[in-house]
Amino acid sequence: MSLITPDIGLVFWMVVIFGVVFFILAKFGFPIITRSVEKRSNHIRESLAQAEKARLSVEEAALQRQQMLDETRTEQGRILQEASRERDAIIADGQRKAREEAAEILRSARAEIASEKEDAERDLRARVSALSLAVAEKVMRKDLESDKEQISLLERFADEASQAQMN
Amino acid sequence: MLLPWGFSAAAQEESDINMEEYLFGHISDAYEWHIATWKGEEILIPLPCIVFSDGVKVFSSSKLEHGATYEGLRIAPRGEAHEGKIVRVSDGSRPFDISITKNVLGLIFDSILLIVLILLCSRWYRRHDVLKEAPGGIAGLLEPVIVMIEQDVIKDAVGPEYRKYSPYLLTAFFFILINNLMGIFPFFPGGANITGNIAVTLVLALFTFFMVNLFGNKHYWKDILWPDVPLFLKAIPIMPVIEIIGMFTKPFSLMIRLFANMLAGHIMLLSTIAVIFLTAKMGPVLNGSLSFVSVLFGIFLDCLELLVAFIQAYVFTMLSSVFIGLAHQHSEKETN
Numbered sequence: 001m002s003l004i005t006p007d008i009g010l011v012f013w014m015v016v017i018f019g020v021v022f023f024i025l026a027k028f029g030f031p032i033i034t035r036s037v038e039k040r041s042n043h044i045r046e047s048l049a050q051a052e053k054a055r056l057s058v059e060e061a062a063l064q065r066q067q068m069l070d071e072t073r074t075e076q077g078r079i080l081q082e083a084s085r086e087r088d089a090i091i092a093d094g095q096r097k098a099r100e101e102a103a104e105i106l107r108s109a110r111a112e113i114a115s116e117k118e119d120a121e122r123d124l125r126a127r128v129s130a131l132s133l134a135v136a137e138k139v140m141r142k143d144l145e146s147d148k149e150q151i152s153l154l155e156r157f158a159d160e161a162s163q164a165q166m167n
Numbered sequence: 168m169l170l171p172w173g174f175s176a177a178a179q180e181e182s183d184i185n186m187e188e189y190l191f192g193h194i195s196d197a198y199e200w201h202i203a204t205w206k207g208e209e210i211l212i213p214l215p216c217i218v219f220s221d222g223v224k225v226f227s228s229s230k231l232e233h234g235a236t237y238e239g240l241r242i243a244p245r246g247e248a249h250e251g252k253i254v255r256v257s258d259g260s261r262p263f264d265i266s267i268t269k270n271v272l273g274l275i276f277d278s279i280l281l282i283v284l285i286l287l288c289s290r291w292y293r294r295h296d297v298l299k300e301a302p303g304g305i306a307g308l309l310e311p312v313i314v315m316i317e318q319d320v321i322k323d324a325v326g327p328e329y330r331k332y333s334p335y336l337l338t339a340f341f342f343i344l345i346n347n348l349m350g351i352f353p354f355f356p357g358g359a360n361i362t363g364n365i366a367v368t369l370v371l372a373l374f375t376f377f378m379v380n381l382f383g384n385k386h387y388w389k390d391i392l393w394p395d396v397p398l399f400l401k402a403i404p405i406m407p408v409i410e411i412i413g414m415f416t417k418p419f420s421l422m423i424r425l426f427a428n429m430l431a432g433h434i435m436l437l438s439t440i441a442v443i444f445l446t447a448k449m450g451p452v453l454n455g456s457l458s459f460v461s462v463l464f465g466i467f468l469d470c471l472e473l474l475v476a477f478i479q480a481y482v483f484t485m486l487s488s489v490f491i492g493l494a495h496q497h498s499e500k501e502t503n
Contacts, residue, residue, distance in 0.1 A: 002195060002251060003430070006366035009217075009265040010196060014274065014370040021278045021342060022374075026334035029285040030313070033306075034333060036292040037314055043298050 188245075189441060194360045194433050195251060197269045198228035198242065202355050212355070214272060218253055220262035228266070270367070273349065273359030281345045284309065316340050316484060324488030325495065332491050335378055339371060340484040347429060347476030351436075351469060362479070363429035365422065372422035375487040380414065383494035417490050421483055428479050432472045439465045 136157075192201070200212040213229035218240060230237040234244060236256055243254045249261050267275075284305060291306035302310050321336050322329045346367070349357040361367055391410040393401060400406045442461040446454045 002249070004365055006369045007196060007252070008263065010268065010270055010364065010366035011370055012265050013267075013271040014367050017271075017274045017278050018342065018370055018374065021282060022335060022338045024282050025285050025338045025341075029282075029289045030334045030337045032289040032292050033285075033310070033313055034317055034330075034337075036297040037310060040297040 186441060186445075190434060190437055191251075193358075193437050194363060194430060196364060197251070198231065198253070198266060200269045200272065200355065200359075214267050214269065216253065216264075216266040218262050218264050218266065220255060269359050270361050270364055273356060273361050274346070274367070276356040277345050277349050277361065278342070280349075281341055284345075285341065288313075313337060316481075320481070320485050321488050324485060325492045328495055329488075331382075332378065332488070335374070336484050336488055336491075339374070339487060340480050343371065343425065343483055344476060344480035347480060348473070350429065350433065351472050351476060360430065360433050362425055363433050365426045368422040368426040371425070371483070372418035375421060375490065376415075376418040378487070379417070379490045379494045382491075384497075386497055387494040417486075421486055425479050425483055428475060432468075432475055436465060436468050436472065439468055 198216060199214055202210045202212065204210070213227045213232075216224070216226055216228050216231070218224045220238075220240060224238055224240070226237060231240070231242050231253070234241060239256050240253050240262070241256050243249045243252055243259065245251075247254075248259060252261060253264050253266065254261055287304075288306045288309045291302055291304070295302070301307070316337060317329075317333050321333045325332055325336075343362055346361040350359060350361055350363065352358060391414065392407050394406050394410065396406050439461050443454070443458045446457045
């Protein structure tokens with residue numbers, strides 16, 4: 001049967017044709033394709049690994065940021081607290097100083113008033129004594145004519161003066 | 168398949184078509200490419216014959232049509248030894264004959280098609296940066312197939328040294344696939360029964376045989392000639408003989424498997440279509456209904472053949488990979 005006996009001519013051509021096809025495809029065809037595909041699959045694998053790494057580092061960064069934020073918040077709270085404490089202290093200090101100053105001013109005003117008053121009293125006293133001396137002079141000059149009355153008046157004067165000195 | 172070879176004879180002689188002639192006309196190799204018979208006129212492409220008989224003779228196959236004799240050569244008629252082949256008229260012996268037959272022309276055409284497809288695909292990779300672009304067009308079509316064969320079949324079966332063999336195995340896969348597919352395609356230049364021809368599968372099997380045995384490692388040869396079996400099985404060389412026979416049966420099974428599957432597919436399809444012509448004389452009702460059935464069944468068989476075309480290419484590649492892989496195993500002592 002011709003079906004199962006290989007024909008030499010066809011075998012010959014088949015060897016030639018398949019050989020040529022094999023040579024061409026093995027040299028210019030498949031290696032380029034398979035190399036490129038492999039390159040790409042390696043690239044994809046590496047990219048995936050890198051993406052995973054990047055994801056982890058982003059997560060870590062987010063965690064760090066959160067931590068920093070928390071720290072900042074507590075710091076902020078602390079600073080604010082300190083500031084308000086300082087403010088209170090400054091205000092209290094100011095008030096205290098103002099009070100002291102006011103007291104000082106008051107005291108010196110009082111002292112001044114007292115000295116002014118003393119001066120005024122002294123002045124007044126001097127004037128009154130001068131006036132009274134003048135009055136006395138005039139009275140004495142006029143009333144020394146009656147003796148009795150003069151003597152009693154003088155005694156009264158002397159009593160009054162001594163009484164005033166005792167006070 | 169093509170329109171039946173014997174249809175004109177049936178019309179002229181009002182007899183049944185000759186099934187044997189019809190089937191063999193389609194599945195065997197021929198010196199000319201018969202396309203159709205139209206109103207008793209045969210439409211065919213004559214092909215060059217190259218015969219070594221008293222020197223090289225190159226002539227058109229049309230010189231030998233219908234039993235004609237040319238320079239002491241003729242095509243042996245049916246019933247003789249070497250039927251359908253060019254023989255010497257004098258003693259009926261066969262000269263060395265490397266004519267460009269139907270199958271050779273089909274092979275050349277399919278190979279050019281395959282080379283163009285694969286080179287277009289590889290050109291895409293040469294011109295584009297694979298890391299930045301996704302392949303489209305032919306590269307996009309072929310890449311998944313190439314990757315599937317290389318990664319799932321070749322890499323798994325051959326083992327770590329698969330890179331060296333993958334060009335051959337991929338070539339074999341696509342070569343068989345395109346010839347199988349073109350064999351189903353019913354019009355010129357398809358329809359030649361190429362992978363259903365034993366000469367073609369013989370050469371493919373021989374390539375695998377050499378791929379396995381030329382590059383087999385030390386352990387492979389030791390396993391064949393001095394395997395790890397009790398001494399008496401080696402002293403009288405039973406095991407080596409079995410192993411050496413095994414060396415040849417493996418590619419032999421590859422050859423027969425591909426040949427028989429593709430041939431059977433063609434015969435089934437042809438037979439189904441022949442039903443239309445065989446029932447032509449049985450009246451319009453029977454002929455019409457059976458034609459309908461045979462067309463439906465033919466469509467089913469065509470779809471099946473598409474599947475078989477792929478499966479056979481896949482199986483050939485897979486088994487070749489396995490045989491190559493077996494020739495590259497390391498002994499258990501080495502691996503442990």
